[in-house]
Amino acid sequence: MTHVISRNPATGTERELAVIETTADAVVALAERAASVAIDFAWRPLSWRAELLRTMADELEADAANLVELAIDETALGRPRLEGELRRTAFQLRFFADVVADGAFLHASIDHAKDSPMGPLPDLRRLRVPLGPVAVFGSSNFPFAFSVPGGDTASALAAGCPVVIKAHPSHPATSQASFDALVRGARKGGAPEGLLGLVFGFDAGVALVDAPSISAVGFTGSVPAGRALWTRANARPTPIPFFGELGAANPLVVTPAAARERGDEIGAGVAGSMTLGVGQFCTKPGLLFIPQDPSGDALVTSLVEALRELSSMTMLSEGIADHFRSGSVTIAGVDGNNRLVGEGNEGTSVSAHLFGVPATVFADPSSTALREECFGPLAIVIRYLDRDDLETALKSADAALTFSVFTSSSHDEDASWLIELGQSKAGRVIANGFPTGVGVSWSMQHGGPWPATTNSSATSVGASGIDRWLRPVTYQSVPEELLPEALRDGNPLGVAQRVDGVAR
């Protein structure tokens, strides 16, 4: 019986929590319990499901003061950020309530029986049904928004799936208290007991991916952990979909015209974006493509000065800080790469790091260390001579979550090809803005081609996050009274339906 330890990364203080690491048997039992209520939960009215999500949001907010204190202690992220994150998390639950109530996510489609060049076609009606219990792996860097009460949980519940959550070891007390708030909401809403589960410990996470009753996995975290669990999900006797958001080295390009126009301003802005949340964002701009000319020099000077003014920062855990340090050492060791900013660090305390290389060095196949994400306040300035130099370097970069382009406010001949290249390389293309804000909305895409995620068709933020937890079923010639309500003639639920090929 191993008690779970809560650590304060700023002070190093540790305390033993009442909860213990979950045994493999207990994990399987929680997954089975979730599966036992899956059908009940799946077929309750959409209006009830939406209200349940709103009740959970209320319960989170009711405990906000306590939750934020716990998170400050466990993450060192600071009150304003954590208060904002909790607000976002409650908003996200309510947003998914709206997505559920809207009903378009069902993709309801009705084809009445008819003749066709293939011969007569029967009555066919299709909608998407929940997959079953979803395993959610909380992230280290967002103790609320991408953890226990976060987007994966909200979207899975919205889809009609029970959820079993693996708490991240860097904030177990916050995880337990958030979970308790969700459970209070579930009980108030009259949800079946067992709809939600929470497990602690590395082995419990592995057991969760293996648990036969689990139907899909949502994961936010590191590339090695994500790949290992993805492989495991594929190796099950019955493989299950694994949606891993693994982070990225996100390109940010400044065109020569933009650097001439407002290089100082962009340099200062980049310093803020790359160190926001101690650089512990998977959307951190890590690869900065800057022209090799006097305007580019001025931009880099402004960036360097802004970074030097920052005091040292506390990372989420000693493990993450160690990883950051070893990553920066590897990057520093690449031939042709120069350190521009960054000194010694100790324990969980780190300072911002900046490196500089010519684009040709970056594009060299041997410079893989420059192309991998280094989680933390670190970026690499890549200086390019001309469009060819820039294009070659950008094409050599891995796919990413985001791709940012700074252009002149008047006509900029580089804008068009950069936006086009960006959309082939990332899930989100940003013009004249920083990638570190990921708003919850209908049109957000937080994902991207491999290696940024394990599944480029998925998003872990925004309305379409619900798509991950659904599969279509077609009902052929099934009598009206046995059909799901969303597929009935007359549309009693008032959801979007495509009828005989025409969207209504």
Next chain:
Amino acid sequence: MTHVISRNPATGTERELAVIETTADAVVALAERAASVAIDFAWRPLSWRAELLRTMADELEADAANLVELAIDETALGRPRLEGELRRTAFQLRFFADVVADGAFLHASIDHAKDSPMGPLPDLRRLRVPLGPVAVFGSSNFPFAFSVPGGDTASALAAGCPVVIKAHPSHPATSQASFDALVRGARKGGAPEGLLGLVFGFDAGVALVDAPSISAVGFTGSVPAGRALWTRANARPTPIPFFGELGAANPLVVTPAAARERGDEIGAGVAGSMTLGVGQFCTKPGLLFIPQDPSGDALVTSLVEALRELSSMTMLSEGIADHFRSGSVTIAGVDGNNRLVGEGNEGTSVSAHLFGVPATVFADPSSTALREECFGPLAIVIRYLDRDDLETALKSADAALTFSVFTSSSHDEDASWLIELGQSKAGRVIANGFPTGVGVSWSMQHGGPWPATTNSSATSVGASGIDRWLRPVTYQSVPEELLPEALRDGNPLGVAQRVDGVAR
């Protein structure tokens, strides 16, 4: 240099074709050529892309007489079936032209900048873009509809993806001629050269999945081949999505009330469905759940008599016939299983086989051989005593593509729970009909949970087949003139857009 051989399964005649098996280098080159035109193709107007698909349909039909002769020679499936299949295939290309023109598949969504509880949100616009070159593996059993000019090719082109096709070895001449028709259509339509590629040979198929320029795979075929290629797609340095439709042992349930009402009729109908196309359909009803009572006995008698009246049939190839024979021997060897119909077979010639077991034998964990698909005209009658007996047996069955339920035409107390169980076990639930017709339409789902497919969220028939070849991209604060047209204010393309959360 190995020439490709075309074989007539009915006569055993072989002829050497002019084409040779494709080398690994040639496969890589075809994939690279496809990738080199991917962006050009992706961004042509939707109206042009729709017209291209229609022109391809026209070219297929213009060569119908020749194509059908070739297919008769190579598959022994017979003229009426093959003429119908070619009609279906041309219809399918035109159907996907309609899906393209409709534009809803883009999932265009526009959120204008606004304030939110998370703070100000920027302008966010999301749509789905093509993945890039798709590898398509033609099936053995549908030389047109699931082969070179089939649903995977049509849907990938509709999505805006170039296609490189692996011809099935059982109908290479048909594959080459169908490909030539598509290429004529592509040239008439002014498509970029290299949009379509065709490869022959086992090794070429493996090389195609490995080819770095390939972005996704569509596969229809056997479980062993599909699993091997799926594993290979996952093991690439950059894994790619693999959509495998692997076939299934599809349950068909007759309730006691239905057996009493019209057992004879159902028995005769089952005989037709399980032997249609020599049972070489992945939707063949292979597991027949029949009540153990006098009405059930009468149904089985009618089924047995109908099967005995059938003459012997020619399978698609000697390999498939050998596999069918060895599968039927394995099934015959299961303790408690009785052969009801089926005699010796030779070469590609086979007769229908029917076995019978009590539900308890089927549900026994040791009876795995009964739960696996046996491709060909073979089914297993599973006799159940009551609802519990039936439910246990059904739950022990693997997930499948289809789940058929025959109920009484008046109220039937078993209808509701069977439909509900069916939708948890299959991609399509059919009431009082046979699963062997899979119409191309907006509401068709041809897929299902593992092991029926490698991806339960996908379909390989119907409008949603296009979803497999797309991934979303969000454009943040991108100026109007640099946005894809489908995301512009004023909706110049007239496609479905969700604007500020409201579907238009």
